[in-house]
Amino acid sequence: MSSPAYQIRSRIPRFAEDAIERARLTVVPNRRTTTSRAPFLALVSMVLLGGVVGLLLFNTSMQQASFATTALEQQSTRLAAREQGLAMDLDRLRDPQRIAAAAQRLGMVQACSPAFLQLGTGKVTGAPCADSTPLRIYERAPAKPASLNPKPIIKHVVAPPASTTSTNSSGDTGAANAGRAAGDGKKKNQ
Template sequence: MNVDQRDGRDAVGQRAPRSGGRTAAQRTTRAAPAGLDRRGETRARGAREFLTQGSAALRPAERTRTTSTPAPRLRVAPPPPVSVPRAPFVGLILVLVVGGVLGILLLNTKINENAFRKAELQEQQAKLDVNQQQLEKKIADQKAPGNLTANARKLGLVEAGDPAYIRLPDGKMIGVPHPAEGAPAITSQQGNGG
């Protein structure tokens, strides 16, 4: 092996390609006639002189090698394939898929449960609204003047005459106060002895 091959450079001084293929200078150098000396070619290009296969300074193993068969070029081998255990990966994917499906089912169940609860609450709200309207109607009916008089008589109240007034700034009384006169109604609680 000569210095050019060890250094990874061809005769022209170019770097060998990473893919292991030949450069254009190597193709032209090998196609050149056998009588052409590469040493002269490197001097002509201005590069320093390297030992070639015809030189006496080569090692004995390289002297016995013939020049007709070129030395095989070393190439960078691809890294060995990394074998990752597939069982944990498949298990992880299965856990994710099953967890996702169960999560979706749980979510749908909760949504349906809330929908039923909402329907029940809406029915209850409608009943309460009707009840409130009925109570408001009863209150309005009880506030009517005829009903107020009837309810007052049921409680044993009688109509009073003219009232007396007290003027606040000086405390003077206007009118004469006297108790109401009249018999309680027959339907009153007091009239029945209640």
Template sequence: MTALLAPKPNPGQRRSEQRVPRESLREVRRPQRTVASIPFILGLGVLLALGMVGLLLLNTALQEQAFAVRDQQKVATQLGYRMAALETEVTQARSSEGLAVAASKLGMVPNPYPAYLQLPSGEIIGKPTAMTGQEVPDVRYRTPEELAKIAKAREEAIAKAAAEAKQKAAEAKQKAAEKKAAAEKKAAEAKKKAAEAKKKAEAAKKKAEAKKPGESGKKRNESGR
């Protein structure tokens, strides 16, 4: 092999001639995968439908839970009222009046002379006295049965008074009707008597008028004599 010498550049040549033309390079993009429009739209529609169905199911479940919570709140409120009523009953049963009524139902009477038993010695403080039930006449506790009887007797008394008042009103109305009928009868009789008196007066007047011509003629004859 032989080596050839490269030609020396001529300084007189133009710069444009010295430039070596080069081909322009550009970046080649990778081909993108495109999805078909119709399958994509179908898939999107199915996804939206599933989302709507899920949202509807979630809303239904929330509503059912809200109804269940409301029912439980009603039950809790009713139980609260029941608990308050029971607490009131317990308080009344624990009160002194409730204990006195319960003792009265058992046949017990108030004791103004109590005796106490001291433990553990067993010593009795006070003088035990048998009670007859008349020691404290002002203190009397009535049982529910007695209160019911009193209320029933009061209602019967009120009903009896109302019946008596109604009966008295009916009797007064009847008496008034009788008085009115008697007054009307008396008025009719007085009217009838007045008509008869008027008739008699007219008859007497006619009779008197009939006698007047005869008396005048008699007077004329006497004057002629």
């Protein structure tokens, strides 16, 4: 039978052959792993949809704010006009001439001099009276200066002497033509 050394030698090539077979590389077919694009597309779609909805809501809120601003500006204009009207009414009511006219309608008169009552003695000093001259409420209109009111200047124009009547080809008389010419001259001078 064989010796143990021979057996060892015969085993070594077998181990080597097995190692060579194990070490041999083989081509493995490529496996393409196709991940689904649906989650990515869904994410992009949601971001775009959210952006569009956000812009729409922002635009709507800006339009509402613009309408509110316009309404407030119109209200401010109306209130300013009302304030100005009320201020004009107040100025008219505070007019001293209006107050004096209302007092005269009520029968009030202007006092000429006051009377004083001494409380200890009960004596009246001074003579109270109502002024009989009417109070002038409105001023008189100023007189027109003489330079603005000149005397009229009157000029007498002498009519031209009547000439002989002659007819022309149109059948008009010469005097009528002279009168028309004089009238046209006056119109041009004016």
